[in-house]
């Protein structure tokens with residue numbers, strides 16, 4: 001092995017930079033050249049890559065986002081696009097690839113692997129919906145960003161006797177909403193995996209008011225049928241009166257942009273280092289992820305078909321805590 005490549009793909013996640021840094025520096029320590037590929041799979045298709053030295057990854061570990069850039073690349077979804085990518089890799093003599101990203105990105109990694117190219121994935125997405133890693137790069141920081149916002153909203157909510165509906169990210173997976181809701185002390189949590197009756201939300205807020213609470217907090221995932229807009233419409237249509245003055249806040253992409261915390265920096269560093277270790281061992285077509293606190297390789301074929309269920313015990317626990 002003489003030259004490997006590294007790219008970040010899909011939604012950016014705080015900690016991706018620590019993973020890039022680890023791949024570059026552990027790759028160099030193996031005696032390889034490491035090519036940084038710009039803007040995810042777009043850079044593969046457009047031949048946009050350059051060799052990276054140890055100093056090129058200086059001063060990035062503390063920054064959110066990704067120094068390599070990321071993109072959603074439609075061309076790579078086609079067989080023709082992937083062939084073009086393989087052609088560019090061959091032309092630049094890149095012999096193996098580390099792909100840092102979430103579900104879609106690892107599906108792309110698996111597709112390359114099935115075409116015979118040596119790839120290793122690194123589990124990175126704030127959604128925490130990736131099979132093969134119990135927690136992924138960026139989740140912990142995204143949760144902290146949401147909590148800072150919620151703690152601040154609760155301060156003003158208490159002063160004005162307000163109920164806040166706060167929408168957090170999560171198109172298909174309610175993990176962020178669930179954990180934000182539990183750790184932020186929400187009265188009600190709405191996630192895409194679980195159909196709810198909007199009237200239950202109205203009742204939860206009304207009961208909180210009747211129990212003498214100074215404020216009420218509802219956390220909703222963006223992908224739930226009753227997300228912020230869905231609930232706003234419902235409340236307006238039914239003239240729902242809960243006792244509280246209702247306000248709505250959507251955190252959106254703010255959650256992606258946090259400064260990576262110690263947990264994400266360490267996880268990303270360990271996963272990036274594991275990825276180059278797997279390459280050195282000739283262990284390809286796997287995802288580097290965290291299982292029971294240990295870094296483990298999971299075949300990409302399992303990653304792309306496996307489902308990572310939410311722990312619904314957490315939802316039940318929040319119900320117990322929040323009806324008191």
Ligand code: ATP
Nearest residue numbers: 010011041072073076101102103104105107108125
């Ligand atoms: P996140 O969920 O955190 O946003 P992700 O990695 O799941 O990250 P996606 O937008 O789903 O992000 O995928 C990123 C890129 O991976 C896509 O733009 C596309 O280039 C590639 N990709 C996704 N699905 C496939 C597929 N089935 N085959 C080949 N490539 C794919």
